[in-house]
Amino acid sequence: MSAPGSLPPIAIIGTGSMGGAILAGLRAGAPDVRVRVTTRSEASAAALRADGVEARAVEHDSDANAWAVSGAGVVVLGVKPAQIVAVLGELAPTLDPAALVVSVAAGITTAAMEAAAPNPVVRAMPNTPSLVGRGVTGVSGGARSTATHLALADDLFRLVGTVVELPESQIDALSTISGSGPAYVFLLIEEFTRAAQAMGFDENVARLLAEQTFIGATALLEASGEDPEELRRRVTSPKGTTEQAVGVLQGAKLSALFTRAAEAALARARELAAGA
Known part of the structure; x- marks a missing residue:
């Protein structure tokens, strides 16, 4: 180089x-x-x-x-x-x-x-x-x-x-992950902010909680070098509150949902390449 x-x-x-x-x-x-x-x-x-x-x-x-x-x-x-x-x-x-x-x-x-x-x-x-x-x-x-x-x-x-x-x-295909990916992250922060507001936090505090949690979590992921699954496991105590929340998210079949989202983005990218 x-x-x-x-x-x-x-x-x-x-x-x-x-x-x-x-x-x-x-x-x-x-x-x-x-x-x-x-x-x-x-x-x-x-x-x-x-x-x-x-x-x-x-x-x-x-x-x-x-x-x-x-x-x-x-x-x-x-x-x-x-x-x-x-x-x-x-x-x-x-x-x-x-x-x-x-x-x-x-x-x-x-x-x-x-x-x-x-x-x-x-x-x-x-x-x-x-x-x-x-x-x-x-x-x-x-x-x-x-x-x-x-x-x-x-x-x-x-x-x-x-x-x-x-x-x-x-x-x-890369554009559907890293290219569009920041929008997915911002959407998740939006939704967690709304969830915090629904629990009684005012808008500024809700946004602070959601944003800084994502920023801190990604900084920890980068600094630790650990697999994200392992870091998730460490936060998820057996029979604890996080386990309950993760169970709800996994019950929504997130894996299939994210795959469908990426496939929809890829289909549109191909349409653009074809001039559609």
Whole structure:
């Protein structure tokens, strides 16, 4: 793995949630790397420039994207999935043929991107905890990508969390677990907050109890290195209160429920990939 300082110049086309997270990771972990970014609005670009970022807006500068990718060794496409192929086709004449193109868009295959430009392509699927440097990103190389290209993508996304290399056939499935997963966790916190309110706690206390319990439990899981089943067993005393609650949850067939939820997300990911 190369050191962050050895990353080539980088262009980020679109600085929404994921593009913005990558930019923040680069600024914190590889501050000497040249980064140029583009945004849709001039207001966003101006805010970035005020913070010391080289930025231009496509709404006021039709050459903004071409400017950003000129001389870049890595080009991160952070635009909406429906725009990926068109933007890549627009950039193809300006791109260095050796530049690595990285897409963080759901549903757009490496084959579709390779048809739009002759560059090596890596498809990446990060999740929103990347915004705080705790993301999980799945990466998969296209037909033109080598181990060196994948290592470069790994170095980039390790700046915002953990990286998993996998075949492209598994990228959509990964999106249903780590990609959508934060929403599942937030939903559970919502429901436990409501349960606490139903027991008489006011909203602020209920939220504090639910949120900090999840935060503390996951911190314990990470720090201990133990299997989650073992940690659950230690909390669940025989014939105790936790055993009763866990019994109710397991009686609801949570295993089958979570499997159905992941399968529903996967079905939709496949529809998106097919253009539906």
